[in-house]
Amino acid sequence: MLVDYSLKMPKNIFAGEHALEQLETILSKDMKKVVIFTDKGILGAGLIEIPKQILESKGIDYSIISEIPAEPNYHQAQEMIDQFKKENADFIIAVGGGSVMDVAKLASILATDAYTVKDLLDDPLLAKKQVTTLMIPTTAGTGSEATPNSIVAIPEKELKVGIVNPEMIADFVILDGRLIKKLPKPIAAATGVDALCHAIECFTSTKANPISNTFALEALDLIMNNIIEACTNPEALEAKNNMLLGSFYAGVAITSSGTTAVHALSYPLGGKYHIAHGVSNAILLTPVMRFNEPAIKENLAKAYDRVVRGGNPDLSVDEKSKYMITEFERIVELLEIPTSLKKFNVPESELEVLVEAGMQVTRLLVNNMREVTPDDARKIYLEVL
Template structure:
């Protein structure tokens, strides 16, 4: 655990039923022209309707960029940002999942021509906030609304890479469960597992500290006890709200701690095979936790004590640890998320490339409590082949 630690997070966070109404408060303080970043499906589902209604009621000009691709490469990200630059907007609103919010956050530091997305891959510290941003997540989720991270694909490396700089942190966040009410189960499940991975990885990270533990444990509690209902019952708005909070808290934990081996092993699966980020995390979550268990069992037992509502106080540390890992595995299976790379036609002959790509992500691998060698990575990939 770190002896020195810090916390950076969005300046304003509005949450709860009808939290969207707080957009009026934000707009009173700013904005002659707004750029809305979103995905085409969000626009078609009508999730922008309330946002647009409030903006128009405030008499503010706006433009919509609705062609943001899922899992974008840095080249695609730059193309979207080039569209944004000519708009001369003074407020950015990102309405969508992780890809939308990551690109919106990049736009907030890229209204300049002084550097590009490619330049930020080489030196993230070049980024300086130029346009304030508001994030409204439509999944629960990636936690991008809370983090200083933007993830983009690097096709020439068959890898996804995180651009990390506190300047990327959103200025405002709105968490409104109405925005995820009709989220299809596969998307709700995959993004929910992503948030779950964030929480448990940050809690078991070498960089864990009292601040990150506070948010990570609360996130674990909220997610583990709500994810099934939130993903399977469209009307379970309380469970969905708890998932939004859990996702946000897990994102805050990332800013103070950091994810571990699940994420670096998953990045090549997204970069090369375009497997959804949450799905690739779900596939790797149990193998990585089992690999780490010898050195994190005390932490997993502590998680058991926090999240299990009717605990068996006679269980040993080992039994509590096993319970949590089994629970993670059961949730993935219950939500019908694939657990094998066979589903995605990933050939075993690609194993060397996967290992090589994953081992490049030392930024996160160094957080893992147990050292991950190339041979360890190979064994974990083989488990899911």
């Protein structure tokens, strides 16, 4: 039986080779104050130069908040938001990866003193949009530019959590491949596999539906057929534009469906060991897909038919599904992303801590088509320890 499903999306999306120049048409002279959220890496890569020039040419007052740390905890996010509140801004531009966009999205609903990030950890729906937002992703990526989610770490609990509030969905999005041109390969690879996980998890989620499947499959197609070229060839602008589009579509799929056990079991690795989000997902992708295979092989076979160029339609469901999982594994290896936790000095004695923390991420575990018991989680973590 078909369950109810819905989709909320950013209202205005600009994409393509010179999409960034569209900022000119988005900005209005009536704007009193614009705040650019970004971080040091993006500043260093010169990625806010064009937005700055356009703001200056239009004579719009702006300031820059650039101290956002990678994968911030909720205290750090609050510090940035407190700084932002002093500016009395009426427009936010986020130029950055998921870390920057997530803080900017929180700022857009926490611009008054009514609530704090901590309040939203208890009740994410408390706050309403106060400031219009434009998201310009520089990784491809988290898809945060499409989602109502903001992920923060809770250091006291050594966990990361997702604050989900539809009011955080961006008003404007710009997808421009030039912004990921100089992305260092390890970051391009890990963030690209994060987008791949979003697509395949949403397509194999209990919440999957006709709308999310449309976006998830197109995302998977774009990502699997462009990720290697985009990450290894600095000049491959078409592949990079395709990756940005794919990660955006995967974000849209998240909004209507949801990620599953890869993301659920990955959260403690970020929360406790500070392993980058994309890397921890890449480590868990193949083991979780193998575990899920009995419940998702029909979906994997459909994905094969859609994404494998020159594939053999006569293969059995089992063969197609195995091919897809092997392909995920091959992509992670080709991109030289770690496939185990050994590199991160996670001792085997931590196994029970990981199992307990992973099993707490029920928000995503309920989306997994095969039930994950503590014993299953233990076996999956053991495979990668």
